[in-house]
Each structure stands twice: as structure tokens, then as C-alpha cells.
Amino acid sequence: MSAPDARPVRGKRPKSGDPVVDRALALLAAFTEEHRALGLVELSRRAGIPRSTASRLAARLQAWGALERDEHGRYVIGLRLFEVASLAPRSHGLREAALPYLEDLHEITRQHVLLAVLDQGAALLVERLSTLGAVQVAYRVGGRLPLHDTGVGLVLLAFADAAVRAQALSELDSPAAATLRRRLADVRRTGVAVFARRRPAAVSSVAVAVRDGAGRVVAAVSVVVPVDAARPQAYEQVVRATALAVSRALGARPARAE
Known part of the structure; x- marks a missing residue:
């Protein structure tokens, strides 16, 4: 008997968890007027995302310019977002x-x-x-x-x-x-x-x-x-x-x- 085909089906969303883009947007939405600078733990908590996932996505967003780090190592909104938003x-x-x-x-x-x-x-x-x-x-x-x-x-x-x-x-x-x-x-x-x-x-x-x-x-x-x-x-x-x-x-x- 041949082994069952375990290859993932293209175009299908995982049964659990949000898409990566939703998680990234949740990280950005964690920042508010009262919370302009966030450490990783607080960023993870406010976004409702596991710390390891938040760390990985925050690093990607920082590399693109959507996030930056302040002098205390906390995440802040990056100027790249201002550049993009100015085109609205x-x-x-x-x-x-x-x-x-x-x-x-x-x-x-x-x-x-x-x-x-x-x-x-x-x-x-x-x-x-x-x-x-x-x-x-x-x-x-x-x-x-x-x-x-x-x-x-x-x-x-x-x-x-x-x-x-x-x-x-x-x-x-x-x-x-x-x-x-x-x-x-x-x-x-x-x-x-x-x-x-x-x-x-x-x-x-x-x-x-x-x-x-x-x-x-x-x-x-x-x-x-x-x-x-x-x-x-x-x-x-x-x-x-x-x-x-x-x-x-x-x-x-x-x-x-x-």
C-alpha cells in the first residue's frame, strides 16, 4: 500500500492561526497615542501574538522600515510607514x-x-x-x-x-x-x-x-x-x-x- 500524499494543498489557509499579514498588522496596530514605544513583551501582549512570532515579525518589519528601535531598544513606528501613508x-x-x-x-x-x-x-x-x-x-x-x-x-x-x-x-x-x-x-x-x-x-x-x-x-x-x-x-x-x-x-x- 502506498503512503498517503502528505503534500500541502496550495492556496489553503492553515486550520489554526492568523495569516502572517494579519499578525504583522496586529503588531502595527498595537501602537497608539499612549503607547508609542513598546518592548517585545508588551508588543507581543498587546498584539495577542506569541513572543517568538512577534520577535520574528518585528525583525522583518524593522528591516523594511515599518518599525525602528529607540535608544532603549523598544520598538517604535518607522518613517517608512510615514512615507507610504503620505501617498494616500x-x-x-x-x-x-x-x-x-x-x-x-x-x-x-x-x-x-x-x-x-x-x-x-x-x-x-x-x-x-x-x-x-x-x-x-x-x-x-x-x-x-x-x-x-x-x-x-x-x-x-x-x-x-x-x-x-x-x-x-x-x-x-x-x-x-x-x-x-x-x-x-x-x-x-x-x-x-x-x-x-x-x-x-x-x-x-x-x-x-x-x-x-x-x-x-x-x-x-x-x-x-x-x-x-x-x-x-x-x-x-x-x-x-x-x-x-x-x-x-x-x-x-x-x-x-x-
């Missing part, structure tokens, strides 16, 4: 078109100017211009801001698909959800979100939608000011003008008068 069309093309107008807005207001896009249930910050005298905020390029608790987030949520809005509303209790529904309706009606909060910093923001050539909302631009500065509404006209200029740079046509 939703970020690069948008930033390139928007930056001249954002700089004008920044020069006029001397406050924080933000540009954000909707991504996976959050407002992803793709640009931030600031001055030394502006109010202290924790916003950073590449950071994610809550949709229901920021000016740019409210604008993006107001014009997002119904499923995205439903998911955001489902995460709140009934009174908060009802308030958010009214706020989003106001944003769709007026085209602007004026938002204020006391924590972690007392700030107000004015945000307006940016549209592309097809009329779709693809981003939101805002100015963030201290609550004791001029009334937020005083910034509305200049933020609207900036959003309109960016929209036209992206191919949006001026709205026709009724």
Missing part, C-alpha cells in the same frame, strides 16, 4: 489643494486650523496649523477625533451615510442621542457646526464642510479658539470662505442662486 489619495491630494487656503485662514485668525476626513467612525486629522499663542490642544496630524464631540466631527457626521449616523447615535443614551440628532439637522440646514466644550481644554470651534467635484462632502475645515475669545460665530464667515475655496480647488462648482 484622500490625504495627499486633499492637503495639497487645501494647504494654501488653510494657511490664509491661519494667518487671519492666528488660531488652530484643522482639516479632517471621515474614516472608520472617527474624524481623522490630516492637517493642523497652529501658533505658539493658541490654546493648548491635544490634536495631532494622524490623530482621530470623536465625531459627536468636535466641530469637524459634527460636520462629517451630519453629511455621512445614514448607517454611520445610526452607529454614532446608538452609542449614546437616549437624551444625548436626541440632542445629537437635532444638532446634526442644524448642521445640514446651515452648513456649519459651532461647538464648545470645557474639557480637556476650554475651546470653541467653527467647522464647515468641504465638497468635491461631485458635490460630496469629503472633509471638514475648522478653526479652534479659546472659549473666552471672540464669539465663535465671528469666525463663521472666514471659515465658510476657506471651505468654499478648498471645495473649488477640488472641482466643486459654485451653488446656483434659486
Whole structure:
């Protein structure tokens, strides 16, 4: 009797364990704003991967440039990822078109100017211009801001698909959800979100939608000011003008008068 054929079947995934690419992505996803440098043990634990596997994959990612080692030997995100991420069309093309107008807005207001896009249930910050005298905020390029608790987030949520809005509303209790529904309706009606909060910093923001050539909302631009500065509404006209200029740079046509 001949021995059974024990050769692996091509194209079949192992019965147990995640594909290598998933494990590598899990390693990268282990890094967060609060965990920017990780030793091998912590990296393995946060990624949910055995230490030996994490060590092998981390070495491969380091060789490619996705990871680097700091002066203490801990892993940190490598500049190669920044290089690759800078090619993302939703970020690069948008930033390139928007930056001249954002700089004008920044020069006029001397406050924080933000540009954000909707991504996976959050407002992803793709640009931030600031001055030394502006109010202290924790916003950073590449950071994610809550949709229901920021000016740019409210604008993006107001014009997002119904499923995205439903998911955001489902995460709140009934009174908060009802308030958010009214706020989003106001944003769709007026085209602007004026938002204020006391924590972690007392700030107000004015945000307006940016549209592309097809009329779709693809981003939101805002100015963030201290609550004791001029009334937020005083910034509305200049933020609207900036959003309109960016929209036209992206191919949006001026709205026709009724």
C-alpha cells in the first residue's frame, strides 16, 4: 500500500492561526497615542501574538522600515510607514489643494486650523496649523477625533451615510442621542457646526464642510479658539470662505442662486 500524499494543498489557509499579514498588522496596530514605544513583551501582549512570532515579525518589519528601535531598544513606528501613508489619495491630494487656503485662514485668525476626513467612525486629522499663542490642544496630524464631540466631527457626521449616523447615535443614551440628532439637522440646514466644550481644554470651534467635484462632502475645515475669545460665530464667515475655496480647488462648482 502506498503512503498517503502528505503534500500541502496550495492556496489553503492553515486550520489554526492568523495569516502572517494579519499578525504583522496586529503588531502595527498595537501602537497608539499612549503607547508609542513598546518592548517585545508588551508588543507581543498587546498584539495577542506569541513572543517568538512577534520577535520574528518585528525583525522583518524593522528591516523594511515599518518599525525602528529607540535608544532603549523598544520598538517604535518607522518613517517608512510615514512615507507610504503620505501617498494616500484622500490625504495627499486633499492637503495639497487645501494647504494654501488653510494657511490664509491661519494667518487671519492666528488660531488652530484643522482639516479632517471621515474614516472608520472617527474624524481623522490630516492637517493642523497652529501658533505658539493658541490654546493648548491635544490634536495631532494622524490623530482621530470623536465625531459627536468636535466641530469637524459634527460636520462629517451630519453629511455621512445614514448607517454611520445610526452607529454614532446608538452609542449614546437616549437624551444625548436626541440632542445629537437635532444638532446634526442644524448642521445640514446651515452648513456649519459651532461647538464648545470645557474639557480637556476650554475651546470653541467653527467647522464647515468641504465638497468635491461631485458635490460630496469629503472633509471638514475648522478653526479652534479659546472659549473666552471672540464669539465663535465671528469666525463663521472666514471659515465658510476657506471651505468654499478648498471645495473649488477640488472641482466643486459654485451653488446656483434659486
